[in-house]
Amino acid sequence: MGERSKMTGPRVNNKKLIRKLALKTVKANSRKNIVIIAAIALCTFMFTSIFTIGISIASKYQESTQRQSGGSSDASFKYLTEAEYDAIAADTSLKQVSKRIYVGDAVGVKLLKLHTEVCYCEETNAHESFCYPEAGHMPMEEDEAVFSSLVLKAFGMKAETFSDYESLLGKSISLQIDGKDGAAEYDLKISGIYTGDRISQAQMVLVSEAFQEKYAPTPTESYYGDNSMRVSGDIYGRISADVDFHIPFNISKQVYNVIQRDGLPEDVNTGINWASATGSVDGTSLLLMSGLLFTIFVSGYLIINNIYRINVYSDIRSYGLLKTIGTSSRQLKSLVKWQAVYHCIPGIFLGLIFGICVGALLLPMVMSFLNFSDTADTGIRGGIWIPLFSALFSYITVRISVGRAIKFASRVSPMEALRYSENAEFKKKSSKGSHAYDAARFAARNVFRERKRCFFVVLSLSLSMVVLNSVYTLLKGFDEDKYVEHFIKTDFSVADATTDNLSVAEKNYAGVTDAFLSALQKQDGILDKGNIYAEQYSYQELNDRDYKRFSERLLENDTVDTWMRDMMSVTDESGELSLDNATIAKVYGMDDYSIRNLQFIHGEYDEEKFRTGKYIIVNEYDSGSDTVNDFVSYFLPGETIQVNNNNGEVREYEVMATANIPYAMRIQYYVDMDVAYVLPSEEFLDFFGDRSPMRTLFDTTDEAEPEIEGWLQDYTGNEEKSLTYTSREVYKKEFAGFTGMIKVVGGLLTAMLALIGILNLINTLVSSIISRRLELAMLEAVGMTKSMQRKIIKLEGLIYGGLAALCGGVLSAIFSLFLVKGIGAEMWFYTYRFTLVSVVFIVPIMIVIAVIIPDVIYRISMKETVVERLRLAEA
Incomplete structure (x- = not known):
């Protein structure tokens, strides 16, 4: 009802x-x-x-x-025997299992800058490892192999296009393989070629199963049954099982279940693909x-x-x-x-x-x-x-x-x-009082008569301003100097090709040759240069005095991460944790020019005193922040510390200063507590043994910089291929490319939002004018001129623009302080700088648009006569 x-x-x-x-x-x-x-x-x-x-x-x-x-693949099980692999392959709960067998490493002068592994792979595994041949076929005969295009280029072959690949099929390469029985030369025919990628940790040479069984047969004894197997590094011929799961979530738990379900050794070496979706x-x-x-x-x-x-x-x-x-x-x-x-x-x-x-x-x-x-x-x-x-x-x-x-x-x-009538309420109000023709009051009432619509239009216009200012603030904070100096402190840096190559296991930290140093000396435009020598691992035994300082400042410091405080803990025979009064340190020998590029934290560097060989510079524990307050001292200036070399000889030095060693100057990985000592080059070579520099740094004049870059490119590419160089210009271009991407994406988004804001304003004003045609006609009939009406319409646009400018400025400031600043803090090369320059720049343009557009709309919409518009009342 x-x-x-x-x-x-x-x-x-x-x-x-x-x-x-x-x-x-x-x-x-x-x-x-x-x-x-x-x-x-x-x-x-x-x-x-x-x-x-x-x-x-x-x-x-x-x-x-x-x-x-x-x-x-989602995960892998490494160093397996045939029986262990068969147990995984028979597991029906797995989506896919494929086999890869390690044979050795391809070595030689030509491959010095290109880490290359030699393996036997099943076809499925070759596909998943991105090394399935694009031209030719998988190796079938003993002397056939699939090569990466980058490996072929390293041997001087042209391998750029698919037609190049096809022309190389069937040709032979004499490849030196460091395998189970040591390094030996093998003549292999090119049966297939795939496009190599420099971003990969290793290039692959795929050999046939017959080659693998002959030169690297799979052992029958488990790698995990006898600890001596691991010590001897007997990984040749061992099988890696790459597996895919039906549901690639919680992979570590699924890997554990496979170990339990298929009876694998509890300590089997596994790997979870960090590139998983x-x-x-x-x-x-x-x-x-x-x-x-x-x-x-x-x-x-x-x-x-x-x-x-x-x-x-x-x-x-x-x-x-x-x-x-x-x-x-x-x-x-x-x-x-x-x-x-x-x-x-x-x-x-x-x-x-x-x-x-x-x-x-x-x-x-x-x-x-x-x-x-x-x-x-x-x-x-x-x-x-x-x-x-x-x-x-x-x-x-x-x-x-x-x-x-x-x-x-x-x-x-x-x-x-x-x-x-959208304007009923307004018409009642506008008929009262003597201010009916007050343009400002008319405009204000027209804008605020429907507050929700006004709010949406202003918010729409403000959004583009907020995005524009956020993008501009983000770009303004990108610090090119900080970005470049993270990778290189000077104009140029030269080192052995393996030194900074994270994909190469065996690195040469004494690879800068006398021949290069002699050639460098002959170049014009060199302002200053210096060498850095390095002892990669130095087991430093701390005496009671040094350990007490170390423990009080770091190990007992609550501000230091727990896992870092546990770094110096070792396991004794009973399985209990006990403190070991020692740490692994990296010891550097540096020339004066190199030392001046360090970032000193405490103390002052005195070149003359440091050259005496009685002083040492020590780094500080870095929590990862850019501020000095987040460094924790191991030792302080004025204290005497004990240093030993790997032969057991002990010397004492006074700490002159503490400093942060830039990433561009150091051994580029972290170990233990990451303690680092810096000695004068002469003292280092005398104490730790004579050797070649790990790295040579030098600056040039602005005029000579392009010529030196060309010379280095030619020298490291033709004269000494074992060397590589980096320069400021390389990282400046990289930085410009990165900021360019932000400009393109941010500019596109800002343009879209600005267009939406303007369209919203146009639609609002069009609808307002059209819906008020009757009202405007009535006002015109009783004496209001079109000039006055255009003035009112323009003032409406001005009010919208002014409100958008005020709202956009406030929101831009809030977003900048609370969002952009937080995003920038996550980037190590960012320095936040508050600014509203973009808002100040865009506001006049937006106000001009907000004033001009309504006038154009009015002229177009009001072509009819007053009588024609008054007839709307009859509709």
């Missing part, structure tokens, strides 16, 4: 009719539809372009990291991606919501007429929803096309700024998921955006709808 009493006429219950009516109303308003469809297309365009770039970059980055880690995502990246999607969603919501509110207002009388003939509120809701669906179809379609096209054009540009593998292509990845996700997000945005409009249309009564 309650439901029936609300019905005012015969109820129409025909869903098909509602859909047809919705389609007819959409077709009947072509101009209005163009604006709505354009807004939906713009929203879809933003989602599509972001997803096109984002999904493609994520896919390529995953492959890049997989190539770096060595394969795409289910690996951890850092909070900063997750926050940025979430913030980006939320910003696009809010921007789309603002413009679409505003447009549909305008659409409902303009059609409100039609909805009232429909209600008078019995259309229910539920059917009106359905009507507006179906209108949104018909708008979505062309809007989403157009947005998808333009979004994918723009994303495809920008993808190569973005990739060029990122550190991808050499083999990464610039094509779109993601397949059908890109349009599906984009369309879904756009449709959800539209449905949420039209929600308020749907409620408004369904709740209005027939009489209210027929009498509805």
Whole structure:
């Protein structure tokens, strides 16, 4: 009865009719539809372009990291016998298991800068290890092998294109392999070639199963049964089982289950692929991606919501007429929803096309700024998921955006709808008092008569300002000097090719030759130079005096991470932890020029006193922050410490100063408590033995820098291929590329948001002027001039612009202090600097646009005569 009493006429219950009516109303308003469809297309365009770039970059980055880690499998079990491998291969709960057998390393002068492993691989494993031949076939005969293109280039062969690969098939290479029986030469025919990638930890040479069984047969005795096996390093011929799980989550737990289920040794050596798709995502990246999607969603919501509110207002009388003939509120809701669906179809379609096209054009540009593998292509990845996700997000945005409009249309009564005028309240107020023609008051009342609409327009305009200022603040904080000096402190640095190559196990820390130093001496434009010598491992036994200081300052310091305090703990025969009064230290010998490039923390460096050989410089424990307060001293200036060499000889030195040794000057890995001592070069060579420098640093004049770079490139490429060099210019270009990517992506996003803000302002002003045509005609009829009306319209735009500037400035400051500053703190090369320069720059432009656009709209909309506009009252 309650439901029936609300019905005012015969109820129409025909869903098909509602859909047809919705389609007819959409077709009947072509101009209005163009604006709505354009807004939906713009929203879809933003989602599509972001997803096109984002999904493609994520896919390529995953492959890049997989190539770096060595394969795409989820985990591996290493150094197995045939029986142990068979137990895993027979495990039906695993998705896939494949075999790889280590034969040895390819060595020689030509491969000095290219770590290369020789293995036998099953076809599946070759695919997962990215070394399946692109030309030719897997090795079948004993003397056949598959080679990386980079290995062939190292042997002087041209291997750039697929046709080059085919021309090299069948040719022989004399390859030196360091295997089970030592280094030996083998003549191998090229049966296949794959494109090598420098980002990979090792290049692969795949030999046949016959070759492996002959020169590196798989041992029958378990690697884990006898501890002497591990000590002897008997890994030749051992099998690595690479496995994939059906559900690649909680991989470490699944690896443990395989060990238990298949009866493998408890201490079997396992590896979990850190490049797995289910690996951890850092909070900063997750926050940025979430913030980006939320910003696009809010921007789309603002413009679409505003447009549909305008659409409902303009059609409100039609909805009232429909209600008078019995259309229910539920059917009106359905009507507006179906209108949104018909708008979505062309809007989403157009947005998808333009979004994918723009994303495809920008993808190569973005990739060029990122550190991808050499083999990464610039094509779109993601397949059908890109349009599906984009369309879904756009449709959800539209449905949420039209929600308020749907409620408004369904709740209005027939009489209210027929009498509805957006300006009714204003007309009552404007008729009172003598200030009816006060332009400022008119403009203010027009803007604030509907506060929600005003809020959305101002917020939409402010968003682009916030993003622009955030991008500018982020770019302004990128410190080129800090970035470059992290990798190189001087203009040039020369070292052995293995010194800083993290993928090479055996490194040469005394590789700078006398021949190079002599050649360098002959070059013009060298301002200053210095050598760095190094003792890679030095087991330093701390006497009671030194250990007490060490323990009080570091081991008992609550500010130091627990795992670091446990570094000096060792396990005794009973299995209990006991303290060992010793630490592994890196000992350096440095010339004066090199020492001047250290970052001193406590004490002062005196060159003359230091040369006497009675003093030492000690580093401090670095917590990873950039501030001096986060360093913890091992020893302090003025204290005497004991130092021993590896022959047991002991000397005492006075600590002159403490310093941080830049990453670019040190041995580039961390060990134990990472203690480091610095002695004068002469004292170091006398105490730790004569040797060649680990690294030579030097500065040049600005004029000579390009010539020296060319000379180094030629010298390390032709004269001494065992050497490599780095320069400031290399890292400056890398830095410029990285910031360039931020400029492109940030600029694109800012442009999109700015366009949305301007479109929202235009739509608001257009709807305001059109809906007030009757009112403006009545005012003009009683004496208000068009000049006064244009002035009012301009002031409205000025108010919108002023509010957007105020709101944008406040929000930009908040975002800068609380979001951008936090993001910057995660980057070691960032120095935060608060600024609102971009806001100050953009505000005048935005205000000019906000003033000019309304005037243009007014001139276009008011071409009819006053009489023609007054006839609207009869409609």
